[in-house]
Amino acid sequence: MIKKVDHIGIAVKNLDAAKEFYEKILGLKVVEEEVVEDQKVKVAFIPTGDSEVELLESTTPDGPIARYIEKNGEGIQHIAFRVDNLEEKLAQLKAAGVRLIDEKPRRGAGGAQIAFLHPKATCGTLVELCERE
Ligand SMILES: C[C@@H](C(=O)O)C(=O)SCCNC(=O)CCNC(=O)[C@H](O)C(C)(C)COP(=O)(O)OP(=O)(O)OC[C@H]1O[C@@H](n2cnc3c(N)ncnc32)[C@H](O)[C@@H]1OP(=O)(O)O
Ligand SMILES: [Co+2]
Numbered sequence: 001m002i003k004k005v006d007h008i009g010i011a012v013k014n015l016d017a018a019k020e021f022y023e024k025i026l027g028l029k030v031v032e033e034e035v036v037e038d039q040k041v042k043v044a045f046i047p048t049g050d051s052e053v054e055l056l057e058s059t060t061p062d063g064p065i066a067r068y069i070e071k072n073g074e075g076i077q078h079i080a081f082r083v084d085n086l087e088e089k090l091a092q093l094k095a096a097g098v099r100l101i102d103e104k105p106r107r108g109a110g111g112a113q114i115a116f117l118h119p120k121a122t123c124g125t126l127v128e129l130c131e132r133e
Contacts, residue, residue: 002089006082006130007045007052011065012074015042015057022046022053030055034109041065043109054080054109078116080128086113089129093117105131 012018015033022028032045040063046053056077058066068077083089086105094100099121108114112132119126 001084002129003082003084005051006080006128006132007054008076009054009056009078009080009126009128010075011056011058011068011072011077013057013069015044015055018055018057019044022055028053032110035059036107036109038107039064045109078126078128080114080130083129083131086115086129086131090115 010018019030023030028046028048030044030046033043035042037059040058040060041056042059043057044055046055056065058064058069060066065077090100090103090105094103099118100115101118102115105113105115108128108130110132112130114128114130117127117129
């Protein structure tokens, strides 16, 4: 079952510059920063009520965030929905013929289990599903 929007992923060129805007100008607060090697990103999480903003800077010129920015510039790269059972949700989507990027959960930020659905199967938005304690 999908519980809520967990976070909105925003691709940025420079995490420090983005933090400057979100913290100093908007008045929000980064609570956690982490490198997720598996996704070739450095992330900063900013709580906004019941959901968070995830700022993403690429750690390599060939990662998904670098490729996204090269093609589209900075901006919203994905939306993440919290699920209570990721394996079960992936099996259900696979049975429904949905194109999955990840058939098995991978490790995400903050110890979450994550998996992506292909934007061509979701009416144009890259969707992440995540399960966390
Ligand atoms: C840390 C973690 C966490 O929260 O815990 C994260 O979020 S990590 C967040 C970063 N990690 C990821 O994004 C991992 C999953 N992403 C991927 O595997 C990749 O980025 C893909 C989504 C498959 C795109 O791959 P690639 O750039 O090689 O393909 P491509 O440029 O040929 O794109 C194929 C088609 O999908 C579209 N497309 C590509 N990226 C898109 C996006 N973010 N949103 C909407 N559409 C997108 C392209 O425009 C293109 O459409 P046309 O054919 O019409 O031109
Ligand atoms: Co994410």
